[in-house]
Amino acid sequence: MQRIIIFITILSLGHMARGQLVTDTTTRKAEILFNQYDNKVEFQADTPPLVQISGAPEAFYTYFWEFGDxxxxxxxxxxxxxxxxxxxxxRLQVTNNYDNGKPPPSRPKILKVGEVNEQPGPLSVEGDFQGLAMVKTREPVPNEDMVVVMRYKNDLGYASNGKLYIYYNERKFKANNFEIADVRTHHSEKPAEDMLLSAHFNTNALFASHEAWASAGMGAGMFPFCPSPGDSVRNHVFITEEESEREFRDKLIFKFEDLAPKEERNIFFTIKTTPEMLKDTSAIVKIRGVFVPDERSESHQVRDLEMEITTSHDPNKMAVSDTRINYRLADKKRLKYKVRFQNNGEGPATTIRLDVDVPSIIDKSTLKLLDTYPECPVCPDSDSLTVSYSCIDTVFSEKQISFIFNNIYLPGSNQEGVHKYDSTKGFVRYSVKLKDKAPKINSASRTAIIFDKNEPILTNYSKTHFKPGLSLGAMLGYNSVNSLDNSRNYFIGITASPYKPHRGYLQAELQVSKGTFESSRNYEIRTELEPGIDIMELTQVDEQTDFEYMDITLVPVSYRYNLNHFMGVGGGVQISGRLYEEYEQTSDYEYFLEFPQNRIEPNQDKPAETFVTSKKDRTTELNPGVFAGINLGSARIGPSVGMRYIWQVNEPRNVWAFYLQWKF
Structure with missing residues (x-):
């Protein structure tokens, strides 16, 4: 047997030496292990080895245990x-931080308790909260499961019956980000229907059968017991329901009974993140919980659980509240950023510096510090004051804002005696506004995190894009056609393009033009009067034709480029079609007799005549062409004048267009 093992090992090394890929077919999974002493149980996990991400801090696991009670x-x-x-x-859910792979799955395990000899202790390990808390096991990753725990507690002085709401799938995102796969309750909570608003929501089919309540769990959440800023006790539950209906597409409602004073309960949701989940990994999504502790009262509590979409589980992360902004409303918008970090060292950090890149479109002077952890007051402005207490300082440079935590104690995840990973984490939340008349360019920002005097740790890029928006414009112009006599052609049109583009953009146009031109000709007709007689009848014809027509022109696509605020150039293709053409022709006939030696005399027998004919034609003839031109004025929005040269396949081939344009 030993010889066979040695042979296989040498063969594998030989394949690797020749550059062939060796695939690891071992299934990565986490197994639940426990030692049981009657009703007291010690748990631990058997996890696969971590695969370190190159250049990242040391990889580690975080854990979420669900005990089944x-x-x-x-x-x-x-x-x-x-x-x-x-x-x-x-159930066990483990999350692989800084690991180059997917989290290892875990199978639930049945545990039997036959004797109760040990008295339970306090549940402080789960964290204290007021009324309602929303706990996440980890940040959402597309196509991965996560667990959200809704915790609720009766702070009233009497037993109560009430309702719990969970709202998810924000309407501002086109696709659904979440699906609730399983729900686990332990105190007879039952799904309920909201008679007022149920018609406006997609009731989850999960509750068609109580048999659907089962399985799942995982990871380690970030400050799960800290309420989000703005969460509060509210007095009008109907107003909250209406606000939530406008903000979210889906919800579930539960009814609970006999919640004793100071009693705490938990509901566990297994949430699947959809493949269509917003791919922007700097976006912030949220789930909302509402707790109505007394069904006889409208008083209730609201908690928003904010989460950053990620592609891997990295405790050092930067996210922004809005990844896509309406540029028309940008001057009224405050972008909210969140930078989170974790001390993975073997000792505590006393100074933490966050050097945040500030995009050129951001006005640094509008900075508002919203929230921090560790919680610290702002350091005094005076440089002459030396403080010995914990505080946070903000330092501005040309392209950065630095947040500096001074005199703090943030333990390291590898520090001896530290068992709670949440205590090793921190964050900064702040908001800023765009500059006045900021150009419509996408922005990207990242943060360098420095623990004491260690090397910086760089976060992901947090990106904000501007929505294209729609800008409609009006055109009024004149087409000069030199190949036609006395040509006059005026047109009106509409344009469609992105709102206030910075540089290059696409534009479509539709124009209707009405024009006139003239055509004249003179010719002679000679007719023999009688055979053998050398006298001819000469008819002189003078024709004058007045044309009137209407064309429609479609510019399906053109590319335009703003050189600056006042000048733009562009070109494109167009197709013109004639809606109708009518003409009136006046023909004057004069008759003469032509004798030999070119002697001409009026024909007394035939006086001069005038004939007038008219006709109106409708045609579907198309005339494709290309054009190039220039605009001067307010290139991005507002009025401008323009000129373009148009070459067409059919006559008239060469056209010059001059126009006034106004974009809205």
């Missing part, structure tokens, strides 16, 4: 005491 833990090796005898389904 309504309690949970984020510890690596938790202990749990069960209150009652019975069977419990334990």
């Amino acid at each position: 309504g309690h949970f833990s984020f510890e690596e090796k938790p202990e749990h005491v069960y209150n009652d005898k019975g069977e419990y389904q334990v």
Whole structure:
């Protein structure tokens, strides 16, 4: 057997030496292990080796345990005491941070409690909260599962019956980001229907059968017990429902009963992130929870659980509230950024510096610091003051804003005695406005995170794009056609293009023109009067034709480029079609007799005559062409004048157009 193993090893090394790829077919999975002492159980996970991302901090796992009785833990090796005898389904979710692969899945495991000898201790390990808390096990990654825990507690002095709402899938995103796959309750919570608003929502088919309530769990959340800024106790639940209806597409409602004073309960949601989830990994999405503690009262609490979309699980992350902005409303918009970080060192950090790149379109003077962790007051402005307490300072440079945590204690995840990874994390939330008349260019920002005097850790790029928007314009102009006599041609049109583009953009146009021109000719007709007689009848004809027509011109696409605020150039293709053409022809006939030796005399027998004919034609004849031109004035929005040269396949081939344009 040893010889066979040695041979296989040498063969594998030989393949690698020849440059062939060796595929690891080992299934990555995390297994639940436990030691049980009656109703007291010690848990731990058997996890596969981590595959370090090159250049990233040291890879590590974070854990989420669901004990099957309504309690949970984020510890690596938790202990749990069960209150009652019975069977419990334990779930584990592990998250691979800085690991080059997918999180290893885990199968639930059944645990039987036959004797209750140990008294349960306090549940402080789960964190304290007021009324309602929303806990996430990790940040959402497309095509991965996550768990959200809705925690609620009765802070009233009497037992209560009430409702819980969870709202998801924000309307501002076209595709759904989440699907709720499983729900696990442990205190007889039941799905409920909201009679007022149920017609406006897509009721999840999950609750068609109570048998659908099952499985899943994972990871480690970031400050799960800290309420989001703006969360509060509210007095009008109907107003909250209407606001949430406008903001979210989907919701679930639960009814609970007999919630004793100070009693805490948890509901677990397994949430699948859809493949269509917003691919921008600097976006912030949210799920909303609403807790109505007393069905006889409208008083309630609201919590928004904000999450940053990621492609891998990296505790150091930068995200922005709006990845796509309407440029028309940009001057009224404040962009909200969040930079989060984690100390992965073996000791505490006392100074943390966040050097944030500021895009050129951002006005640094509009900075507002919204929230921080660790919570610190702002350092005093005076440089002469030396402070010994914890504070956060902001320093501005030409292209950066630096947030500096001074005199703090942020433990390291590899520090001895540190078991809670949340205590090693921090964040800064701030908002800024765009500059006045900021150009319509996409922005990208990243942060360099420096713990004490260590090397910087660079985050992802947080990107904001401007929506193209729609700018309609009006045109009024004149077409000069030199090949036609006394030509006059005026046109009106509309344009469609992106709103206030910065440089290059596409534009479509539709024009209707009405024109006139003239045509004249003189010719002679000779007719023999009688055979053998050398006298001819000479008819002189003078024709004058007046044309009137209407054309329609479509510019399906043209490319335009703004050289600056006042000048733009462009070119494109067009197709013209004649809607109708009518003409009136006046023909004057004069008759003469032509004798030999070119002697001509009026024909007394035939006086002069005038004939008038008219005709109106409709035609579908098309005349394709190309053009190039220039605009002067307000190139991006507002009035401008323009000139373009048009070459067409059919006559008239050469046209010069001069016009006034106004974009709105």
